[in-house]
Amino acid sequence: ASHGRVINFGAGPSALPTSVLEEATNGLLNFNGTGLGIAEISHRSKEFTKYLSEVESSIRKLLDVPTTHHILFTQGGGSAQFSAIVLNLLARHRLLHPNLTDDERVMDYVLTGSWSKKASEEAKRLGGGKVNIVTDARKFSKDQKSFDNIPAHDSYTFSCDPALIYYCENETVDGVQFSPDDSSPSSFPFHLPKQSSLLPLVGDHSSSFMSRPIARLAEHAVIYAGAQKNIGPAGLTVLIVRHDCIVDVDAAAKLGAAPVPLTMSYKTLADSGSLYNTPPVLPIYITGLVLQHALKQGGLERYAALNTRKAEKLYAAVREGADKGVLQAKVKEGSGSQMNIVFDVIKGDLRTFVGDAEASGMKGLAGHRSVGGVRISIYNAVTEEETDRVINYIKCFVDKNSVSQ
Numbered sequence: 298a299s300h301g302r303v304i305n306f307g308a309g310p311s312a313l314p315t316s317v318l319e320e321a322t323n324g325l326l327n328f329n330g331t332g333l334g335i336a337e338i339s340h341r342s343k344e345f346t347k348y349l350s351e352v353e354s355s356i357r358k359l360l361d362v363p364t365t366h367h368i369l370f371t372q373g374g375g376s377a378q379f380s381a382i383v384l385n386l387l388a389r390h391r392l393l394h395p396n397l398t399d400d401e402r403v404m405d406y407v408l409t410g411s412w413s414k415k416a417s418e419e420a421k422r423l424g425g426g427k428v429n430i431v432t433d434a435r436k437f438s439k440d441q442k443s444f445d446n447i448p449a450h451d452s453y454t455f456s457c458d459p460a461l462i463y464y465c466e467n468e469t470v471d472g473v474q475f476s477p478d479d480s481s482p483s484s485f486p487f488h489l490p491k492q493s494s495l496l497p498l499v500g501d502h503s504s505s506f507m508s509r510p511i512a513r514l515a516e517h518a519v520i521y522a523g524a525q526k527n528i529g530p531a532g533l534t535v536l537i538v539r540h541d542c543i544v545d546v547d548a549a550a551k552l553g554a555a556p557v558p559l560t561m562s563y564k565t566l567a568d569s570g571s572l573y574n575t576p577p578v579l580p581i582y583i584t585g586l587v588l589q590h591a592l593k594q595g596g597l598e599r600y601a602a603l604n605t606r607k608a609e610k611l612y613a614a615v616r617e618g619a620d621k622g623v624l625q626a627k628v629k630e631g632s633g634s635q636m637n638i639v640f641d642v643i644k645g646d647l648r649t650f651v652g653d654a655e656a657s658g659m660k661g662l663a664g665h666r667s668v669g670g671v672r673i674s675i676y677n678a679v680t681e682e683e684t685d686r687v688i689n690y691i692k693c694f695v696d697k698n699s700v701s702q
């Protein structure tokens with residue numbers, strides 16, 4: 298591996314293409330011929346503002362974002378959006394329906410894993426509305442307590458005119474993801490309810506952003522993603538926000554909505570072209586390079602095909618290991634993530650599995666601390682050859698442990 302780099306199967310921050318990182322070192326020293334490094338240049342310089350608008354157009358091109366939607370850049374990660382979504386969309390709801398009580402202002406959450414659960418808990422904390430759990434995947438799990446599936450659509454109960462409808466497209470910790478296949482029972486979209494205003498559909502796409510096209514993108518109110526999985530370093534959060542969700546939060550506050558910190562208001566970001574305060578200049582720069590690289594590679598159609606192939610091979614190896622009694626899949630078939638493949642080692646030693654992999658140049662295979670087991674993350678920057686390497690490693694481990702006792 299060049300520069301002593303190993304294969305990074307970590308869940309995030311995760312692998313970035315080596316060629317992009319090499320290019321970025323030039324920019325650290327001299328950004329686009331300015332003589333200043335990207336970490337040293339003013340975010341208001343014409344060179345940087347031009348670059349920022351190019352990053353925006355790369356996102357528009359790759360995801361085919363219509364002009365009805367703004368692209369905004371901010372900080373604070375997915376976690377800050379757990380709060381910002383609630384504040385901005387409750388303000389929108391207040392302007393649309395000023396006379397409802399807090400109990401009548403409902404936020405609908407689809408619970409499919411640890412991250413959507415965390416988001417719903419933040420909504421409860423902030424108040425100003427009631428949280429309705431549309432469906433809770435744990436009820437449909439093998440042991441009644443794990444997030445191991447995407448529930449069938451007929452289990453979803455939405456409320457009438459909610460302030461938001463929230464889902465997490467890919468649950469990074471639990472390894473479940475909505476299927477892009479319309480005929481699958483775990484597909485997205487679920488049956489979206491009819492509403493008196495435009496649908497307030499919110500998607501956390503942090504760990505699948507730019508891995509494939511986004512289904513029904515134009516129908517979303519807000520899509521957001523922390524950069525640190527498929528597209529760049531931590532520190533940048535990308536938002537895709539429909540025009541009607543950019544609301545005057547101060548006008549809503551006059552009607553009784555909670556005041557919104559300026560840095561969390563989508564209107565502040567939109568009015569300032571994402572330059573209300575200093576943006577994460579270096580993460581934006583590297584993200585821009587990754588997106589140019591993705592365009593050159595053939596865009597999201599190509600990544601969708603590649604990521605499907607990588608995941609199918611890896612799941613096949615896990616199934617084979619399960620048939621031989623060494624591994625155990627954690628996720629129901631059809632609900633498995635293409636990005637984060639999770640399983641347990643039931644014969645042989647988990648620490649050996651992770652440790653020996655590390656010794657042979659493959660890092661980041663341990664499952665999230667809350668659930669244990671193995672988690673192999675194969676984001677865009679993990680190549681098919683690298684995926685084949687870990688598959689071979691799994692096969693050897695399975696063979697060794699299935700013959701031994």
Ligand code: PLP
Binds near residue numbers: 377469470
């Ligand atoms: N949402 C998802 C799906 C995630 O995977 C993560 C982090 O891994 C988050 C939200 C939280 O993101 P952050 O750590 O950027 O706040």
